[in-house]
Amino acid sequence: MGGNWHEGAGAPDPADRDRLLARAVSATTSGILITAADLPDNPIIYANDSFCRITGYAPGEILGRNCRFLQGPGTDPGTVARIRAAVTEGRGVRERIVNHRKDGSRLCFDLVISPVHDAVGRLRFFVGVQNDVTRQVEAEEALRAGEARLRRAERLEALGRLTSGVAHEFNNALTPILSLTELAVRDVPPGELREDLEVVLRAARAARGVVQRLLAFSRPEPGEMRAVPFAEVVADATRLLRPGLPEGVRLSCPEPAGEFPVLGDRGQLLQLVINLLGNARDAVGPGPGAITLDLAPAELDGLGAEALGLRPGRHVRLDVADTGPGMDAATQEHIFEPFFTTKGPGEGTGLGLSVAHGLVTGHKGAIAVRSAPGKGTVFTVHLPLAAGATDGPEGQSRGEEPRGKETGTADGAHSGDRR
Ligand SMILES: Cc1cc2nc3c(=O)[nH]c(=O)nc-3n(C[C@H](O)[C@H](O)[C@H](O)COP(=O)(O)O)c2cc1C
Numbered sequence: 266m267g268g269n270w271h272e273g274a275g276a277p278d279p280a281d282r283d284r285l286l287a288r289a290v291s292a293t294t295s296g297i298l299i300t301a302a303d304l305p306d307n308p309i310i311y312a313n314d315s316f317c318r319i320t321g322y323a324p325g326e327i328l329g330r331n332c333r334f335l336q337g338p339g340t341d342p343g344t345v346a347r348i349r350a351a352v353t354e355g356r357g358v359r360e361r362i363v364n365h366r367k368d369g370s371r372l373c374f375d376l377v378i379s380p381v382h383d384a385v386g387r388l389r390f391f392v393g394v395q396n397d398v399t400r401q402v403e404a405e406e407a408l409r410a411g412e413a414r415l416r417r418a419e420r421l422e423a424l425g426r427l428t429s430g431v432a433h434e435f436n437n438a439l440t441p442i443l444s445l446t447e448l449a450v451r452d453v454p455p456g457e458l459r460e461d462l463e464v465v466l467r468a469a470r471a472a473r474g475v476v477q478r479l480l481a482f483s484r485p486e487p488g489e490m491r492a493v494p495f496a497e498v499v500a501d502a503t504r505l506l507r508p509g510l511p512e513g514v515r516l517s518c519p520e521p522a523g524e525f526p527v528l529g530d531r532g533q534l535l536q537l538v539i540n541l542l543g544n545a546r547d548a549v550g551p552g553p554g555a556i557t558l559d560l561a562p563a564e565l566d567g568l569g570a571e572a573l574g575l576r577p578g579r580h581v582r583l584d585v586a587d588t589g590p591g592m593d594a595a596t597q598e599h600i601f602e603p604f605f606t607t608k609g610p611g612e613g614t615g616l617g618l619s620v621a622h623g624l625v626t627g628h629k630g631a632i633a634v635r636s637a638p639g640k641g642t643v644f645t646v647h648l649p650l651a652a653g654a655t656d657g658p659e660g661q662s663r664g665e666e667p668r669g670k671e672t673g674t675a676d677g678a679h680s681g682d683r684r
Pocket residue numbers: 298299300307331332333335336345346348349352362363364374376378379391392393394395
């Protein structure tokens with residue numbers, strides 16, 4: 266047999282070497298598989314106990330099958346293709362691959378496959394060694410996400426300072442324009458001059474609207490801070506949006522399991538949800554499509570909180586999902602920047618999400634997006650729950666008073682309620 270054995274004191278008797286090797290393979294913490302290269306579809310003919318322990322499968326569920334049953338969502342097709350090429354050509358290969366345990370949870374393997382030849386050099390088997398690197402991969406992912414979040418936060422902060430400066434200057438300039446024009450409109454008799462002044466007034470008011478939204482992005486301090494039942498805010502926002510939805514668009518919001526009091530400013534929180542819903546509505550367009558809200562408690566531990574840039578503790582999580590066209594990664598990089606829009610002139614100012622970002626930050630929360638072209642979009646907002654807001658006997662989260670279900674198909678014509 267191949268390999269190198271120490272000869273001498275303590276070394277096993279040559280007759281015992283095979284048994285020792287088998288025991289060693291069985292005892293190692295790495296997963297080890299042997300597949301039969303000359304049987305159809307390269308089935309597994311040996312799996313050590315660690316492989317079963319790591320993957321959660323019983324030997325009976327593994328033996329005789331090709332190993333690809335471990336693959337699933339998240340497995341990179343490029344990685345599989347490289348393994349396939351190596352196996353077809355009888356070469357060895359090493360890859361990091363995303364697999365799934367029997368319970369469906371994600372498993373990252375550092376996988377090394379080597380061909381095993383017989384005495385005359387014919388390919389007979391493959392041996393696979395799997396090391397579970399899930400924790401390592403997760404740590405790397407968290408680090409990368411953290412770095413990306415920091416870069417984005419720094420860019421938004423710089424933009425915030427710039428925006429704030431410009432907005433304040435314009436605000437100062439607009440104040441006399443607005444107040445004096447209002448007075449002049451009142452004093453001037455009906456006629457051409459008055460009509461001109463009314464045009465000026467409308468333009469100045471529109472400009473003030475923009476300035477106020479810029480300030481909301483750049484000055485993320487909530488106005489009034491009180492415990493606001495966030496579930497009510499979300500219900501209010503859906504009620505406002507629903508009448509404007511085209512017939513083919515379903516807006517659903519499962520009944521939340523509580524009121525979810527958040528310390529903040531009710532008007533600002535409403536604005537936040539409306540901006541997200543408005544984008545979902547624009548994304549789905551005339552439909553058919555669906556906008557789905559989900560409100561749920563989220564207990565963030567150290568790692569979970571860190572990944573979001575939040576303090577650990579009790580939070581409420583709002584998901585706003587739509588079946589629209591989704592966004593590529595390049596678009597997602599910029600969506601929270603003021604004036605970034607992919608909508609046509611007059612259709613979007615590109616302020617909705619920057620305002621939403623400012624409002625969430627001002628409420629010590631976090632906003633994130635998950636999207637891909639053709640896969641729809643999910644915006645997720647985490648907000649800290651107001652301190653002391655427990656599921657107490659007050660019935661806060663008991664749900665004795667069920668809130669109206671916001672499920673169903675909306676009818677009515679599309680009305681752009683943004684402007
Ligand atoms: C010895 C051996 C071990 C393997 N171990 C794994 C594994 O742990 N996870 C996995 O996803 N694929 C594993 N594979 C790869 C799959 O069995 C298969 O070769 C791969 O999916 C490419 O072929 P396919 O495109 O026909 O599926 C292993 C292959 C061999 C030969």
